Amino acid sequence: MTDHLNQLETQKYLVLPQFVSPDLLQVLSDYLWFKQQQSGFKPSPKKRAYELSHEPVLDVVLDYFTIILSQKTGLKLLPTYGFARVYYQGADLFRHLDRPACEFSCTFPLGYSDDSDWPIFVTTNQDNQLGQAVNLTRGDLLLYKGEQLYHWREQLDKKWQAQLFLHYVNEEGDNVEHQFDKRGGLSMSLKQLHLADPDQIENELATGLIAQELTSFLKKQLVILKVIRVVKKSAVPVVVGAALLAAFLW
Numbered sequence: 001m002t003d004h005l006n007q008l009e010t011q012k013y014l015v016l017p018q019f020v021s022p023d024l025l026q027v028l029s030d031y032l033w034f035k036q037q038q039s040g041f042k043p044s045p046k047k048r049a050y051e052l053s054h055e056p057v058l059d060v061v062l063d064y065f066t067i068i069l070s071q072k073t074g075l076k077l078l079p080t081y082g083f084a085r086v087y088y089q090g091a092d093l094f095r096h097l098d099r100p101a102c103e104f105s106c107t108f109p110l111g112y113s114d115d116s117d118w119p120i121f122v123t124t125n126q127d128n129q130l131g132q133a134v135n136l137t138r139g140d141l142l143l144y145k146g147e148q149l150y151h152w153r154e155q156l157d158k159k160w161q162a163q164l165f166l167h168y169v170n171e172e173g174d175n176v177e178h179q180f181d182k183r184g185g186l187s188m189s190l191k192q193l194h195l196a197d198p199d200q201i202e203n204e205l206a207t208g209l210i211a212q213e214l215t216s217f218l219k220k221q222l223v224i225l226k227v228i229r230v231v232k233k234s235a236v237p238v239v240v241g242a243a244l245l246a247a248f249l250w
Contacts, residue, residue, distance in 0.1 A: 002073060002074040004016075004072060004073045004074070005073050005074045005075060008073065008075075008143065008144075008145065011124075012122075012124050012144060012145045012148050012149040013122055013134070013142060013143065013144035013145070013149055014073075014142070014143045014144070015134060015136070015140060015141070015142055015143075016072065016140065016141045016142075016143065017139070017140050018139040018140060019072075019108075019139065019140065019141040020108055020139050020140075020141055021139075021208075021211055021215070022138075022139065023211075023212075023215045024211060024214065024215050024218075025108075025110055025111070025138060025139065027215055027218040027219050027222065028061065028084070028110050028164060028218065029110040029111045029162055030222055031057060031218060031221070031222050032052055032084050032086065032110060032162055033086075033162075034222060034225060034226070035052050035055075036050045036052070036086055038225075038229070043088035045090070048087065048088045048089070048090050048091035048156075049085050049086065049087045049088065049091050050085065050086045051083055051084070051085050052083060052084045052085070053081075053082075053083035053084075056187040056188035057188070057218065057221060058082040058083065058084065059079075059082070059186040059187045059188045059189065060186070060188045060189060060190060060193060060195075060214065060217075061082065061164075061166070061214070061218075062079045062081070062082040062166050062167075062186070063079060063186055063188075063189045063190050064190060064210065064211070064214050065106065065166050066078070066079045066168060067190075067196075067201065067205065067210075068205060069104075069106065069143060069168070071202075071205060073143070075104070075170060076170065076171035076172055077104060077168040077169070077170065077171065078168060078169050078170070078171050078176065078179040078180075079166075079167075079168055079179070079180065079186065080101040080102070080167045080168055080169055080178055080179060080180060080181040081101065081167055081180075081181040081183075082164070082165060082166040082167065083164075083165050084110070084162065084163065084164045084165070085162070085163050085165070086160055086161070086162045086163075087118075087156050087160060087161050087162075087163065088156070088159070088160050089156055089157065089158065089159055089160070090155055090156060091155070091156045092152075092153055092154055092155045092156065093120070093151075093152050093153035094152060095121075095150055095151070095152035096150070096151070096152065097146065097147055097148070097149070097150060098146030098147055098167075099146075099147075100147065100169070100175040100178050101167055101169065101175070101178040101181050101182075102146035102147065102167040102168075103145065103146060103147055103167075103168065103169045103170055103173060103175045103178075104143065104144070104145060104146065104167070104168040104169070104170065105143070105144055105145075105146040105165065105166070105167045105168070106141055106142060106143045106144075106165070106166050106167075106168075107120070107136075107141070107142050107163055107164065107165045107166075108136060108139075108140060108141040108142065108163070108164055109136055109137070109138055109140075109161060109162065109163055110138075110162040110163065110164055111138065111161070111162045112138075112158060112160065112161040112162070113158045113159035113160045113161070114158050114159070115137075116157065116158050117133075117135045118153065118156055118157075118158065118161050119133035119134055119135045119153070119154075120133075120134050120136070120142065120151055120152070120153050121133055121134070121151065121152050121153065121154070122134055122144065122149050122150065122151045123149070123150050124148060124149055124150070125150075126150065128150075131150070131151075131152070146167070167181075190210065190214070193217060195210060195213045195214055195217060196210050
């Protein structure tokens with residue numbers, strides 16, 4: 001049993017400091033902000049968080065972290081689903097346990113309005129109302145056993161914080177039926193995008209090649225969305241828009 005897996009088994013959570021690359025964090029943050037702007041969402045007292053889910057881009061990110069978290073912990077993880085949120089001042093997260101599709105969950109901040117802490121509190125004790133505060137800075141990742149670890153956040157004091165959530169089940173556990181959150185498969189994967197060679201996966205991960213290619217792919221996806229928005233909102237002919245897109249991408 002690896003040290004990381006032993007820690008997960010004993011305290012039900014594990015913090016991996018500076019596990020997510022700055023470039024990947026930045027493009028994921030940019031993508032989330034663009035999608036929020038595109039949606040027209042405005043925070044209000046009744047709705048203090050914007051959520052992005054059921055996105056092919058999130059599925060390919062979920063696929064990537066399936067591989068690197070499995071290698072880091074020694075677990076055989078299967079992906080279920082992922083989503084991202086931008087929380088606004090006054091938002092909180094009620095104390096809860098997760099459903100079976102979240103047997104193993106990870107979360108990490110994509111960004112925040114200032115460096116003040118917004119801890120997530122965790123405990124395995126149902127009667128412990130204080131919990132253990134876990135503070136994550138940009139780049140840190142929290143991996144935890146969602147069905148066994150109570151977790152919550154108190155009200156957010158700063159202006160905003162953006163967060164990504166990815167969920168998994170154990171291939172050797174009792175929740176295998178929840179793979180892909182019973183969707184039948186991922187809407188987008190590393191293999192479909194030719195971002196990972198199954199025969200070279202360990203070497204590619206060791207060199208960071210997959211992370212680089214994934215970041216590059218996400219940047220291109222964001223450029224495509226921005227060009228499409230410009231074309232739709234202006235009198236720019238489609239052929240000119242296509243030329244602009246080609247200039248950006250190649």
